[in-house]
Amino acid sequence: xxxxxxxxxxxxxxxGKNIATYFAKNNYKVVGTSRNDFNVEEGVKNFIPIKLDVxxxxxxxxxxNHLKSEGLLPNILINNAGITSDQIFLRMKDDDWDNVIxxxxxxxxxxxxxxxxxxxxxxxxxIINISSVSGLMGNAxxxxxxxxxxxxxxxxxxxxxxxxxxxxxxxxVAPGFIDTDMTSFLDLDSKNxxxxxxxxxxxxxxxxxxxxVMFLASDNASYITGQTISVDGGLLMY
Numbered sequence: 422x423x424x425x426x427x428x429x430x431x432x433x434x435x436x437g438k439n440i441a442t443y444f445a446k447n448n449y450k451v452v453g454t455s456r457n458d459f460n461v462e463e464g465v466k467n468f469i470p471i472k473l474d475v476x477x478x479x480x481x482x483x484x485x486n487h488l489k490s491e492g493l494l495p496n497i498l499i500n501n502a503g504i505t506s507d508q509i510f511l512r513m514k515d516d517d518w519d520n521v522i523x524x525x526x527x528x529x530x531x532x533x534x535x536x537x538x539x540x541x542x543x544x545x546x547x548i549i550n551i552s553s554v555s556g557l558m559g560n561a562x563x564x565x566x567x568x569x570x571x572x573x574x575x576x577x578x579x580x581x582x583x584x585x586x587x588x589x590x591x592x593x594v595a596p597g598f599i600d601t602d603m604t605s606f607l608d609l610d611s612k613n614x615x616x617x618x619x620x621x622x623x624x625x626x627x628x629x630x631x632x633x634v635m636f637l638a639s640d641n642a643s644y645i646t647g648q649t650i651s652v653d654g655g656l657l658m659y
Contacts, residue, residue: 426450426452426496427449427451428451428532429441429444430454430473431454431455432451433470435602436596437501437502440627443631444638445467448467455472456474481531485536494539496545499551500528500548500550500573501551502529504520504521505563507566508562521565522565524569525569529573533580544588547637549594549634549637550573551634552570552593554598554651555570557570574593592645592648593649596629596653597656600624618656625653630652633652
C-alpha cells in the first residue's frame, strides 16, 4: 500500500531524481517530471516519469487533468525544477534573466497554483520548495539565480501563512554545494577552495537533501511550516 502521492519537478537528474527515487523506494506513488523524456532507475517501482515544461501552463493543465483521472493528484508537492544561466550582471542578457526567473520562480507558482486547491479541499498537504544557499547569501555571477531562489523563501513564508489553517505545511530546503552534474564543471582546485569555506569540509550528497525533504513531508514535521532549512555543511550560519 502506498503512503501517498508525490509530485517532483525536475526529476530526471541530480537532486530531483534522487528525491523522486527515494520516495518511490519508500512506498510513495511518485510522478516525476522533466522538460525532456527520461527513464527511471531500473527496478524502481511507483515512479512515473512525465515530460512536462513547468513554464507552460497548458502543459500543467493537461498534466493535472491526467493525474486527476488516474487518482494521482499529489498531497506532497516538491518544486525542484531549476536552471542556471550564470553571467556577471554587466554582461547578463535579458534572456539569461527571463529564463531563470520563469523556470525557477514562475514554474513553482504554476505547479503550486495547479495542485494546491485539491490539498485545501482535502485539508492535507505538504509543499516543499528546493531553493539554494545562493538565495540566502548571494553569489557573484548568479544575480538571476540568487534572485529566483531568494524569492522562493518569501513565497514559502507567505503561502505558509495562508494555508496553515488547512493543515498544509509549506517549507523550503536550501542546499549548499552538492555533488551533482551542476557542480561537476568545477575543477579540483576550485572545489578545494570552496571546501575550505565549509565547516564540515566536504560537498554534500544528494541523499542529504532527500532525507530532509522526506522528513518535511512526514507526519513528524507536522508542526514545521514557513521555514527555510539550509543543508550546506555550515557554509552559511546566521
